Amino acid sequence: MTGSGPAAVHPVGEHALLVELADPAEVTALYGWLRERQAAGELPAVEEIVPAAGTVLLDGVADVAALTRELRAARPDPAAAVRGPLVEVPTVYDGADLPEVARLWGVSPEAAVRIHTEPEYVVAFCGFAPGFGYLTGLPARYEVPRRATPRSSVPAGSVALAGPYTGVYPHPSPGGWQLLGRTGLPLWDATRTPPALLAPGTRVRFTPARETTA
Structure with missing residues (x-):
């Protein structure tokens, strides 16, 4: 290490x-x-x-x-490969904030989708709501601010950005993150072990989809 x-x-x-x-x-x-x-x-x-x-x-x-x-x-190496399980998240990239994120990045919405789907992410930690993972992996130059005015309700399955993190809303809730798209994967299931699909240490790949997968 x-x-x-x-x-x-x-x-x-x-x-x-x-x-x-x-x-x-x-x-x-x-x-x-x-x-x-x-x-x-x-x-x-x-x-x-x-x-x-x-x-x-x-x-x-x-x-x-x-x-x-x-x-x-302990001297863990931050550059060492994470060995957690890999979860693929099929995502319909039709989020309300995708055009704004693309503008902030100086690219087209189609290019913004390619940028977001290129990295392999890691769930750094969970918080905010049960099953809400904070995913790292997007290069620092693509950090985006939260919305100036949060939404009163964000649908479950919304894939979003804020600061250095990507997150997927496991339940409908208020939120100020920038919405890129949506997935049909169940993020939280109390009968599952662990209940959170995106538990800390999990590796994540986002893949473009035409329809969400339940």
Whole structure:
């Protein structure tokens, strides 16, 4: 491993630790490394690992001191390939904000679709609503601002952009992200394990579709 290591490791109560990192790429790298160590039985016992934009929370830690030593010695490589499962998201690119996103990028709407479907994305963390994943992978030059006025209702399955992230709305909800298109994939199912289709660490490819796939 060649990363710079955690910026700080903080105890949270008696059985949890919070790791602060410099950017989402380091969060993704540490999360992947922890899950691999956990699967191999090489990590001190921990019940839950929860990534966020700049932190990783480890809860239900059996030996806080041992895990703190592990985390302070960890050097995950942010450039290492993510080994999570790959989910293909068929998307109808007819979103209300596609022309505006294309204008911001200085390209045609057709070219904007090609730009958005080219990368392989990674779910960095979940938040905002159950099953809403924050996906990284779009180059920084394509970051776009949120809408000045959020919509009061965004349909479930809407594929959208805000800042450095792509997201897919799992439920109808208010939202201020730029809408590119829509998918029929069920993003959240309480009977599934895990319930979120786009759980942290999942790799994602968006593919153009004429009709959404239920």
